[in-house]
Structure formats: C-alpha cells, structure tokens
Amino acid sequence: MMYLGSNVIRFNKLPSTNDYLKDNYRNLAHGTVVRALTQTHGKGRFSRSWHSGEDLLFSLLIKENIKLSEVSQLGLVAAAAVFDTLKKYVVRPLIKWPNDILVEGKKITGILLESVIENNRLNCLVIGIGLNVNTVNYPPELINKSTSLRLITGNVYDVDNIYDKLIQNFNGYYIGFKADNKSYARICAENSALTGKDVVFQDNGIIQTGRVIGILENGNILIETAEGQKEYNSGEITLHEYYEQT
Numbered sequence: 001m002m003y004l005g006s007n008v009i010r011f012n013k014l015p016s017t018n019d020y021l022k023d024n025y026r027n028l029a030h031g032t033v034v035r036a037l038t039q040t041h042g043k044g045r046f047s048r049s050w051h052s053g054e055d056l057l058f059s060l061l062i063k064e065n066i067k068l069s070e071v072s073q074l075g076l077v078a079a080a081a082v083f084d085t086l087k088k089y090v091v092r093p094l095i096k097w098p099n100d101i102l103v104e105g106k107k108i109t110g111i112l113l114e115s116v117i118e119n120n121r122l123n124c125l126v127i128g129i130g131l132n133v134n135t136v137n138y139p140p141e142l143i144n145k146s147t148s149l150r151l152i153t154g155n156v157y158d159v160d161n162i163y164d165k166l167i168q169n170f171n172g173y174y175i176g177f178k179a180d181n182k183s184y185a186r187i188c189a190e191n192s193a194l195t196g197k198d199v200v201f202q203d204n205g206i207i208q209t210g211r212v213i214g215i216l217e218n219g220n221i222l223i224e225t226a227e228g229q230k231e232y233n234s235g236e237i238t239l240h241e242y243y244e245q246t
C-alpha cells in the first residue's frame with residue numbers, strides 16, 4: 001500500500017488545498033498531499049471560511065476503494081491523528097465529535113472532508129486539515145473561538161516538523177482503519193469534548209436537544225434525548241454548541 005504523503009506538492013499560495021485536489025484528483029496518485037503556506041479562499045464546514053495565518057494547511061487525497069458509508073470514519077481517523085500529534089505539545093486537547101479539536105475550549109484544528117461522487121460511488125475523498133500553529137492575531141470574530149500552539153505555550157514551532165508527525169500518525173491510524181482496527185474511534189471516545197454535555201443538534205432538519213452519553217466503537221455518537229437514546233452517524237447530524245448558534 002502506498003504511504004500517505006509520499007508525494008507532497010507545495011505551494012506558497014492557493015485558493016484552497018481542498019479545491020486543488022478536487023480539481024486535479026484524476027491526475028494525482030492516492031495519498032498525494034497538497035500543502036500551502038497561505039490560502040486565499042480557505043474553506044471550513046458549513047460554507048464557512050477558514051482563516052489563514054502561519055499555520056499548517058494541507059489536504060490529503062484518498063483514492064482507494066472506500067465505501068460511502070465509511071467516509072465519516074475517515075474523519076475520525078484524521079481527528080485521532082491530529083489528537084496524537086497535539087498531545088505532544090499541549091496538555092489536554094479534546095476532540096469535539098465529529099472532527100474539531102479544541103484546547104482550552106477553543107478550536108485549534110478543523111477538518112473538512114469533501115468527496116467527489118459519481119453513480120453512487122466515491123471517486124475520491126479529500127481530507128483537509130488546518131492546524132493552528134504560529135498564528136497569534138485572529139480577527140475579532142475568531143478571538144474567543146480560535147487558538148494556536150503558539151498562543152497556548154508561547155513557543156514558535158516548525159510547521160514542517162508538526163506535519164511530519166501528523167502524517168506519520170495518520171498513516172498509523174489509516175492502516176488500522178483498513179485492518180478494521182477501531183483504535184481511532186477509541187481515541188475519539190476517550191478524549192471527547194462532548195461527553196456529558198447538553199447539546200443542540202439537527203436531526204433531518206429538526207432541532208433537537210439532548211445529553212451526549214458518549215462516542216461508540218463504531219464511531220457513532222450516542223445521545224440521550226426526550227425520546228430516549230439515539231445513535232447518530234457523523235454524516236447525519238451536526239452538533240451545535242451554544243456558542244455556535246446564531
């Protein structure tokens with residue numbers, strides 16, 4: 001199997017590393033990584049934008065035969081790989097299911113999964129990761145929500161070094177995923193920012209509230225609602241913590 005990241009394409013500036021891979025995946029090998037120092041149209045989930053600072057910005061191309069139903073698992077693989085990387089630098093990173101990483105209650109990493117689907121089959125999956133490393137100045141609307149390794153520890157980091165660790169961790173969990181080893185889901189369960197918390201979320205467009213019981217071995221979230229316990233796949237719902245509600 002080809003090592004993820006054995007082919008890396010670097011740019012100083014791109015609109016979005018995710019878009020680059022979605023536009024060019026036909027001509028690129030499975031496992032290709034695209035990195036950029038800055039993005040002019042960095043994208044987040046829910047059509048949000050992603051702020052570009054002095055950070056690690058990259059996307060990874062998955063072209064192996066992945067079932068549509070397994071896509072959300074790869075988001076958890078990414079979250080576990082980021083978690084293992086961050087815990088070397090900061091005391092208590094937490095995974096906010098399905099794939100945000102928080103430190104001190106603020107977001108330090110975002111993960112954006114995008115897939116190209118044809119005839120109900122996955123042509124490719126693009127996993128974009130933005131890990132805040134050396135940024136210290138955030139725009140006013142992000143100051144209370146975002147943090148970086150430098151803001152937390154006061155140190156300046158070598159972004160390449162962090163990337164190397166992260167891609168190594170990613171390969172480890174990806175091999176596990178292929179072998180049906182669910183250790184990535186355990187990492188997400190044991191370090192969940194949401195367990196025990198009251199949440200508001202959408203289920204088929206209907207606003208619901210509940211308390212998170214935990215993250216299961218299959219990667220789903222279990223929530224206690226007024227109608228009893230419900231299990232959700234990360235593709236089905238998006239959780240809203242109170243600060244995200246508008």
Ligand code: BTN
Nearest residue numbers: 016042043044045110111128130
């Ligand atoms: C989120 O938390 O909303 C996801 C943010 C994902 C940001 C990364 S940065 C590299 C890659 N390219 C993009 O345009 N977005 C992802």
